Amino acid sequence: MPKVLNHTPAWLSRPAPGFEVFNRAHVKGKSSYRAANDTFKSAPGPRRTIANRGDEIFVAVGNEIRWANLFHLRESGRNQKKQRSFGNSWEGSQEHENMDGLEKAHRTLKTNVSGQITELSIAPNEDYMAICTSHTVHIALLPDSAHLASDDTGPIKLKTFHLGPTSHVLDSAPLAAVLWHPLGRHGRCIVTVTTDANLRLWEFNRDNRISFSEPELSIDLKKLANGVDSMEDFQAARIDEKSGYTPDSFELEVASACFGASSQVKSRGWSPMTLWVAMKNGDIYALCPLLPKRWEYPSQGRPFLRSLALPIQARDQISDQADDEDFDRQTSDQQREWFAGIRGDLDENPKTGELLEVYTRPVHPGPIPRLQGPFILDPEVPLDDFEVTDIIVVNPGNDTDAEEADEEAPHDDPPVSIICIATNRGKMHVCLEFEGVEGEWLPMDSGSAIVPLYDCPLLQLFETVEFQTADGNEVSCHPVFTADPKGGATVFVSTETGMYIVGMSGWVRPLYDELSNPEQGGAALRIEAILRGAGSLLESITHYHQDQYRDSSSPTAACIAIANPELGYFLLASEGSQPHSAVIDAPDSDYYADGHPVAPYQWDDETGGPDFRETWQPYQPPQELWEFQSKLPKIADEVPERHKFLLKEEIRMSTATLDILTRAHRELVGETQVLGQAASSLFTRCQRLQDELRDQIRKANDVANRIEDITGEDEATVGGELTGSKRIDARFDKVKATQKELVERTERIRQKLSKMGTRELSDKERAWFAEVDKMKAALLDSSPPEEGEEPTPSRRLLQVKNLKDDLLKQVHELSTEEAVEKRDDDNVKVPAEFRKKKVEQIMELLDRESAMVEAAAKKLRRLTLASGGY
Structure with a gap:
């Protein structure tokens, strides 16, 4: 598990300028928008009100958005520390600090968003930001970093667009998840899922205002769950459309959703186009493939297409060889038809100017996939035991981008998926899906006599990680997941009371290696040993409300993870007006895509050796x-x-x-x-500080006494036994004597083995030596062969040389006679073509004989070298 190197630094604590970024005391216009959400109860648990774009952070404080650069905050905090003097009065220093904090710490970004902001999400291309409330979504165009970091520290008015002004409003169901599509063209594709199981996919363009009003794809998951024909109407209902009672309204109440792979991790196969949807009652569904009309892969599109073609071809071959059911054959035909309909062209990246391969979604078998699920947990978990709060999919096997390997062979990742589910009982269920989710569609023929029956897929419940213990039926917490920015097998969890880290690399990597390179013998036994071995490791990073007066109404922000060479592996969250951060060792650095760990940030100016001090979470006064x-x-x-x-x-x-x-x-x-x-x-x-100081002094005394017992100048014997350094020296002498004895024994065994006779030759070795001797005799024998005897290589070589000399002599004689005849009889003329053909035939014979001579010489030389050592 990674070690926590440092907690919240001084430049994020009061009264540093970095603290003012999160301070709610200076929020303006708090009452102007309060009435918008008074009738709706805010969802419990941490909110995703902190987002980052590299080293820049965007923080939502109430209905106000603040921007700051972490490097600027750190430098301003250091400068303020140097300028502070003990001679200044408290009032003067406090006024100076507040001015620095308010004017230089951050910039305010003004929007027309009404209501409390519950989530901020940056687009994959980092040029748009989704600003979400409980019911509405606004897309804001972000200024570039240079414009935000200018000398002018005044507020900036962001240009925002209301996404779905008739879909995501206060009269409709609240939002459950807002996700940027990993394969969206130019990062302008976003997926919204409401709690009433309505999914909408938006491909917006600021030059086309209609793209913000009408979704490109609208799906009602309740209709799709009961659908039997792809020609049915699965469109989500509008506000003015009334729907009757259905049991699916309770069973399909969405808690959260996530894609099988993020845009930061270059995964392949069906993962980036698979949407996992978790219901509050614990049911899990999957939609694959969920794609916009125009989609692109971040890099190397051809290997990505090859990774799609491999499972399609494998399913096609299996369906041809075996007598499968109608559904399997139909799925194979639909996948083959879908893959054949993919069309790609080149498009220019508006930022870098590079050419990208942009693909068009196939028309057939249709844009709406089949709703796969519900996935059944094995072993089952009581449904009344929990309520799902969040879901995340971990794919550490897909975090590599081996371009060189792709040129030789396609990348073959195991189909296993790791699905983590958080519950309001303070637990995380880690599940494994071994079969892999592939693209599936509903049948085209609604008039078929046989209605296909779908088997519910299985999820293997691997383990349950408990963050907090729930007393009876009381709700413990509402955990929220944060993915590893480097794509490793690590998950960060935020609750109302602190941050946690769950490390799964101890069993994930061996499992992926075993599934990627399976051996014939003992594979099942090894996989079972891996699954029964050590599980995930849980460690608490930061704990809120240690002994402070707790305000239950203060909102908590979910943590973000930043991997930066300057800041290290930096975690940042907030509770009320108080920011909380931690720097940890880079988890699973050996398994990252680049193979290099992130260097931890040195908080202190003094440099020296490694710091083995115990880190303490700083106390924040109420x-x-x-x-x-x-x-x-x-x-x-x-x-x-x-x-x-x-x-x-x-x-x-x-x-x-x-x-x-x-x-x-x-x-x-x-x-x-x-x-x-x-x-x-x-x-x-x-009082607690005094107790901790006493404990530290006691621990220091215990360590000093142990060191004194080991290296101290105490008595050599106590009660007839050695003590202190004498005992250590005696143990070292004993170990050295044992080592010397082992070395001597090894040398004696080696000499004894060298004197022993060699083992007898086997039958194959004897036959090989006999063949070598026969070949050697044949090579050295140059006597003429007898009648019926096969000539040896040396004899054949002599025959070839003699034949070559005879042919050369004949050619010379023919050339001389031809010249004489030409001089004697000028009237007799030989055609030039005839002479040319004769010469070509002779040269071909010479070349053939020369090749035979060279081949015989090479073979003779090779046989001579091979038999020379025996």
Whole structure:
């Protein structure tokens, strides 16, 4: 498991400028949009209100979005620390710090979004950001980093587009998931899923406003679950359309959704076009393939197509060889037809100018796939035991992009998928899907006599990881997943009380290696040993509300993970107005795509050797102690004009005076209670600090005593036994003597083995030596062969040389005679073509004899070398 190197640094703690990015005290216009969501209860659990674009972070504080650069925050915090002096008064330094924090720490991004922001999501191309509330989605065009980091620190008005002004509104069902499609063209494809199981796929373009109003694909999962024909109407219902009662309204209540692979990890096969949907009752469904009209792969599209063709060809061959059911044959035919309909062309990337291969979604067998599921857990988990809060798919086997290997052979990844489900009981169920999800469609012929029956696929429940223990039927927490930015077998979990890390590389990598390169013997036994071995490792990174006065209404933001050489492996979350961060070792660095770990960030300016100090989570005082605003001045201002003179004179017993004192006492009791609880929390923390200091001193004394016992100058013997350093020296001497004895014994055995006779030759070895001797004798024998005897290679070589000399002599004689005849008789003329043909025949004979001589010489030389050592 990775080690937590450091917790929240000073430049993110109060009163540094980085703290002001998350501070809710300076939110403007908080009451103007409050009425929009008052009638709807916000979903429990952490919200995804922090997003990052490289080193830049976007934080939603209420209905306000703030931008900041982590490097700038770190540098401003260091500069502020250097400028601070002990001679300044507290008021002066606090005013200076607030000015620095408000003017230089961040920039405010203004939007026309009404309501509390619940999620921020950056597009794969990092030029758009989805701003979500409980019911609405807005697409904002993000300025570039240089424009945001300019000297002008004033607010910026973002250009936003309302996505689905008639679909995602307060009158419709709330949102369950908003996902950017991994294969969207130019990163402009987004998928929205509502809790009433309505899925919409949007391909927007800011030059076409209609693309923000009408989805490219609209699917009602309740209709699709009961569909038997692809020609049916599966379109999601509009606002004015009323639907009757159906049991699917409760069984298909969506909790969350995710794609089989993210856009950051270059996976292949069906994974990036598979949408996994988790229902609140624990049912899991899959939609494959879910594609826009125009889609692209981030890089190397041809290997991606080959990875699609392999399972299609395998299914086609199996269906031809075996007598499968009608559904299997139909699926094979549909996949083959779908793959044959893929058309691609070249398109230019608007950012880099590179040429990309853009593909067109096939027309047949149709854009709407079959809803696969529900997946059955084996062993089963009681449905009343939990309610699903989030889902994530881990694909560590698909995180490599071996371009060189693709040129030689297609990349063959195992079809297993790791599906993690979080529940409101504080548990995470890790499930394995071994068969792999492939593209499936409903049949085209609705009039067929046989209605296909689909078998529910299985999910192997591998283990259950428990974050918090639930007492009875009480809800423990609402976990939210965060994927590993490097695509490893690590999952980060955010709850209302802290951040956790779950490492699965101990069993995931051996399982993937075994499934990728299976051996014939003992494969089932080895896989069973892997599954029964060590499971996932759970570690708590940060815990909120240690001993502070807890405000249950303060929202919690889910963590984000940033892998950066400067910051290290950086986790960032927030609870209320307090940011929480941690730097950890790069998990599973050996299994990353680049093969290089991320260097941890050095927080201190002093450099030295490795730091083995125990990291402590910094104490954050309650917010009421440093940001308390009393309401008593407002009460004095609200006193009627006819009674204000009573505030300046002596107290007189009257009804007006009693009313003023009663109202002031009522407010004072509440404020003193809050301050008292915050002060008691601070006092408890001080006592705990004393106890921790005592524990540290005791541990240091124990370590010092142990070191003294080992290396100290104490008595050599106590009660007849060696102690201290004498005991260690005696043990070293014993080990050295044992090592020397083993070396001598090994040398004796080696000498004894060298003197022993060699083993007898086998029959094959004897036959081989006899053949070599026979070949050697044949090579050395140059006597003429007898009648009926086969000539040896040396004899054949002599015959070839003699034949060559005779042919050369004949050619020379013929050439001489031809010249003489030409001089003697000029009237006799030989045609040039005849002479040319004769010469060509002779040259061919010479070349053939030369080749035979060279081949015989090479063979003779090779046989001579082979038999020379025996």
